[in-house]
Amino acid sequence: MQIFEKITAHLENRPTELKRLKEKGRKVIGYFPGDYVPEEIIYASGAIPVCLCHGGNPRPVGAALSVTTRFICPFARALIGDRLIGEQPFYNLVDMLVTPVTCQHLRRAADIWQHHSGLPVFRLGVPMENNEQGLKYYRDRLNDLNNKLQVFTGQAVTDESLWKAIELYNTLRSLLKRISLLRKNSAPAISTIDFIKLNHASFYADPVFMVDILSSLIKELEQSVNKDEKGDNLRLLITGPNIAFGDYKVLEIANELGAQVVAEEFFEGVRYYWGNVEQAGSPVEALANRYLANKVPNGVMPAAASGRYDFIAGLVKDFKVDGIIWYQLLFCETYDIESYYFAHKMKQLGIPVLKIQSDYDVLDRGSIKTRMEAFVEMLNKERSSD
Amino acid sequence: MIDKYLELCGYKPEEIKSQLPRVEKAFTILGLTDFDVERGQERISGFFDTNLKGVRRILGVLVRELVDLTLAKEEGGRWIYSSPPSACADILTAASLGNKDIHVAFPDLLFVLTMGMMFDKLDPIMEAAEGLYLEPGMAHCSLIQTRLGLYARNLIPRAVLQVSVGLICDENPKADASFEEFFGIPVQYLLRSQDKDWEESGRIQRHIEFLAKNLKRMVERVGEAAGGEITDDMLNQARKMARDFSKPMRQILEMGVNCDPPPISSAFVHLMRAINGMPLNRHNHEIAVEGANILCQELQERVNKGEGVVPKGSPRVLHGYVQSYVDPGIVVALEKMGISAPIEEVQLYEPDGRFSPDISGIEDPNYRLAAVLTQASIFNSLPVKSRVTIEACRRYKLDGCLWLVHYSCRPIMSDSYMMKDIVQKELGIPFMVLETDVYDPRYNRNRQLRPQLEAFAEMVKSYKASLR
Ligand code: SF4
Ligand code: SF4
Numbered sequence: 001m002q003i004f005e006k007i008t009a010h011l012e013n014r015p016t017e018l019k020r021l022k023e024k025g026r027k028v029i030g031y032f033p034g035d036y037v038p039e040e041i042i043y044a045s046g047a048i049p050v051c052l053c054h055g056g057n058p059r060p061v062g063a064a065l066s067v068t069t070r071f072i073c074p075f076a077r078a079l080i081g082d083r084l085i086g087e088q089p090f091y092n093l094v095d096m097l098v099t100p101v102t103c104q105h106l107r108r109a110a111d112i113w114q115h116h117s118g119l120p121v122f123r124l125g126v127p128m129e130n131n132e133q134g135l136k137y138y139r140d141r142l143n144d145l146n147n148k149l150q151v152f153t154g155q156a157v158t159d160e161s162l163w164k165a166i167e168l169y170n171t172l173r174s175l176l177k178r179i180s181l182l183r184k185n186s187a188p189a190i191s192t193i194d195f196i197k198l199n200h201a202s203f204y205a206d207p208v209f210m211v212d213i214l215s216s217l218i219k220e221l222e223q224s225v226n227k228d229e230k231g232d233n234l235r236l237l238i239t240g241p242n243i244a245f246g247d248y249k250v251l252e253i254a255n256e257l258g259a260q261v262v263a264e265e266f267f268e269g270v271r272y273y274w275g276n277v278e279q280a281g282s283p284v285e286a287l288a289n290r291y292l293a294n295k296v297p298n299g300v301m302p303a304a305a306s307g308r309y310d311f312i313a314g315l316v317k318d319f320k321v322d323g324i325i326w327y328q329l330l331f332c333e334t335y336d337i338e339s340y341y342f343a344h345k346m347k348q349l350g351i352p353v354l355k356i357q358s359d360y361d362v363l364d365r366g367s368i369k370t371r372m373e374a375f376v377e378m379l380n381k382e383r384s385s386d
Numbered sequence: 387m388i389d390k391y392l393e394l395c396g397y398k399p400e401e402i403k404s405q406l407p408r409v410e411k412a413f414t415i416l417g418l419t420d421f422d423v424e425r426g427q428e429r430i431s432g433f434f435d436t437n438l439k440g441v442r443r444i445l446g447v448l449v450r451e452l453v454d455l456t457l458a459k460e461e462g463g464r465w466i467y468s469s470p471p472s473a474c475a476d477i478l479t480a481a482s483l484g485n486k487d488i489h490v491a492f493p494d495l496l497f498v499l500t501m502g503m504m505f506d507k508l509d510p511i512m513e514a515a516e517g518l519y520l521e522p523g524m525a526h527c528s529l530i531q532t533r534l535g536l537y538a539r540n541l542i543p544r545a546v547l548q549v550s551v552g553l554i555c556d557e558n559p560k561a562d563a564s565f566e567e568f569f570g571i572p573v574q575y576l577l578r579s580q581d582k583d584w585e586e587s588g589r590i591q592r593h594i595e596f597l598a599k600n601l602k603r604m605v606e607r608v609g610e611a612a613g614g615e616i617t618d619d620m621l622n623q624a625r626k627m628a629r630d631f632s633k634p635m636r637q638i639l640e641m642g643v644n645c646d647p648p649p650i651s652s653a654f655v656h657l658m659r660a661i662n663g664m665p666l667n668r669h670n671h672e673i674a675v676e677g678a679n680i681l682c683q684e685l686q687e688r689v690n691k692g693e694g695v696v697p698k699g700s701p702r703v704l705h706g707y708v709q710s711y712v713d714p715g716i717v718v719a720l721e722k723m724g725i726s727a728p729i730e731e732v733q734l735y736e737p738d739g740r741f742s743p744d745i746s747g748i749e750d751p752n753y754r755l756a757a758v759l760t761q762a763s764i765f766n767s768l769p770v771k772s773r774v775t776i777e778a779c780r781r782y783k784l785d786g787c788l789w790l791v792h793y794s795c796r797p798i799m800s801d802s803y804m805m806k807d808i809v810q811k812e813l814g815i816p817f818m819v820l821e822t823d824v825y826d827p828r829y830n831r832n833r834q835l836r837p838q839l840e841a842f843a844e845m846v847k848s849y850k851a852s853l854r
Pocket of ligand 2 (some may be wrong): 527794
């Protein structure tokens with residue numbers, strides 16, 4: 001598909017393009033994932049938002065051990081290590097970092113970035129309870145971020161520029177959602193690994209380019225969908241705390257085993273496309289509502305489990321899922337706790353859950369494959385006995 | 387055997403007589419055998435100076451609390467629990483003052499200090515937690531495992547409310563949420579946002595505001611669970627009770643800091659601080675206050691005689707972030723090597739390592755507590771924490787930093803190497819980071835840590851010698 005080639009070429013050229021824009025005075029604002037840092041605010045300030053979400057590679061994970069201990073999750077260690085070893089071009093271009101304060105691992109990764117590189121860092125507090133007081137706090141912090149960015153870029157942010165940015169990102173999310181929903185079909189027009197790669201690309205690419213390319217892609221995909229075609233592969237959903245750019249091991253193994261992953265739900269790494277910013281009221285308020293209140297809570301939040309379970313149970317039904325893979329990053333303690341409740345509840349629905357742990361270690365591929373093979377076999381047996 | 391143990395723990399003869407049956411019953415439930423009790427005797431005599439009457443009396447408070455909680459399932463009552471950090475201890479105490487049927491505890495810390503530290507018999511509780519869902523290999527916090535293990539082994543009654551304090555880590559509230567899901571224990575959270583930017587210091591209004599409002603909600607919710615409103619009078623009484631213990635404790639702490647040599651091991655001061663942070667049942671609280679006052683006098687006599695735990699003029703270090711709850715032997719070993727550690731980082735406040743925060747001009751008690759909490763070193767950003775440490779080392783003329791990190795506590799352990807980097811660059815003093823588990827005796831690496839401790843002691847001694 002030519003479109004994927006275009007995206008690859010765009011991403012390859014993007015660091016050079018960013019360098020050029022920086023020379024002209026534009027700022028690159030890196031931010032950590034988790035869908036709490038509204039790119040709209042960064043974009044409206046004239047800066048270029050880049051979500052730093054690379055992972056899956058053991059090299060930076062190991063490098064991070066020179067400055068912190070091993071009980072930090074591999075994704076946070078990758079963020080640290082990639083900045084330390086300087087081999088990740090996007091990371092080297094960052095002028096300022098915005099980190100959502102969601103978990104201790106990300107919080108510390110930001111500290112290490114600041115300590116070792118001297119970059120300015122803005123810490124965006126994310127209240128861990130979704131209530132009125134929390135929403136007000138978050139909204140105030142978005143205003144602080146907005147002010148900080150205006151000073152940093154020297155460009156005023158107006159309501160008009162914010163609404164424009166909101167419109168752009170709403171379009172981007174809507175396109176991703178339409179593509180995602182195509183996987184409901186019994187013979188999905190796009191694989192989940194490709195969908196996640198598109199989603200990941202949207203964090204680094206120029207959003208205008210991305211909107212264009214997704215618009216073309218959706219036309220192609222919608223034409224290619226054959227609603228009568230019957231796919232008989234197993235249908236899996238993958239969920240967990242984080243799936244990073246480059247961390248495709250489990251998805252590849254699922255493909256190798258002939259199981260189709262048809263849906264995903266992740267806190268970090270995947271752009272949240274299920275809801276848009278309502279274009280009413282003040283833009284910052286609208287952003288606060290979208291990014292904190294009106295969405296599935298993240299699993300670090302203490303009282304998130306039932307909301308998250310309900311959402312995923314809905315996906316299971318809509319996407320006709322046979323089984324779930326819980327992709328757990330090692331030492332991500334909150335999601336690990338939630339995984340037990342989740343598996344327990346899914347069992348009541350009759351949906352088996354396989355938990356796969358990863359430390360981005362290349363050597364664990366064999367054991368992960370063996371466990372997934374057994375899981376797929378079990379699901380196939382269950383299907384044939386139905 | 388048990389009566390001897392109780393004697394060592396400061397029980398008076400008439401108390402032993404009246405309470406022995408309850409203690410025996412509780413020890414049976416807990417699976418404590420004569421062998422365990424004998425080992426317990428050896429352990430506490432090794433860790434603490436049990437020649438001091440005040441020490442013994444205070445140790446007895448832990449035994450009494452353990453017995454009360456263990457027999458609670460038979461003896462009835464409704465329980466409200468919380469866990470460190472002890473931001474809500476006064477609220478819990480206040481709830482127990484208003485209703486005789488309400489009892490309060492930090493069950494996890496209590497079991498760590500008794501079944502863990504005293505008897506070295508926490509393993510079955512930890513294993514029960516691991517068998518349920520806090521599996522090994524994920525580096526779950528052992529304090530939280532203890533809490534789950536207690537429920538898993540059905541050792542304590544289910545709480546009518548769990549007060550969940552998420553001021554430092556994410557795991558504590560998340561685990562409490564899971565207890566609500568699995569065991570139906572209602573939770574009220576005290577959360578905050580740790581988004582202090584590095585340029586920010588001092589009293590950050592948005593944090594104080596957020597926390598104070600949360601504290602107010604907490605008072606209301608605990609009152610509901612206790613079946614009656616918690617009034618300001620009740621809260622004031624609870625605070626006064628806390629002060630009754632903390633006042634002599636503070637004097638003891640200051641003796642440790644200001645007297646050369648310090649008259650008592652800081653391992654015991656640490657234990658007193660742990661007890662000070664927990665809500666105690668009323669009768670036990672009175673005994674704790676009595677013990678603290680006796681100890682204060684005993685130590686004053688030692689100071690007058692110039693007696694102490696290390697030779698006069700010995701080097702002194704800052705203990706960060708906190709001592710081991712389950713193995714005071716680490717600090718005792720350091721003292722035997724001729725180095726005292728009279729101050730712990732967790733007891734310091736910004737901006738300069740003082741023992742009290744700035745709460746001037748704040749009248750509302752919730753706002754005052756919020757201001758205290760937000761200025762504590764442990765709740766702060768890296769620059770503030772490192773500034774506090776540096777200034778404390780200068781202010782108290784310390785010769786090094788021993789950073790004992792609880793390996794599974796992400797917020798604490800993950801910045802230790804940066805702390806070391808910053809402090810050493812500025813002061814050039816020895817700074818050693820040691821990873822351990824401060825709650826789980828299975829990872830009690832006192833013996834393994836010994837070579838590192840010895841190396842640290844040598845570094846500190848030669849640093850001190852180089853100053854002369
Ligand atoms: S994977 Fe878990 S621990 Fe790691 S950054 Fe994400 S939420 Fe935090
Ligand atoms: S992880 Fe740290 S802060 Fe949290 S309960 Fe454990 S020791 Fe306390």
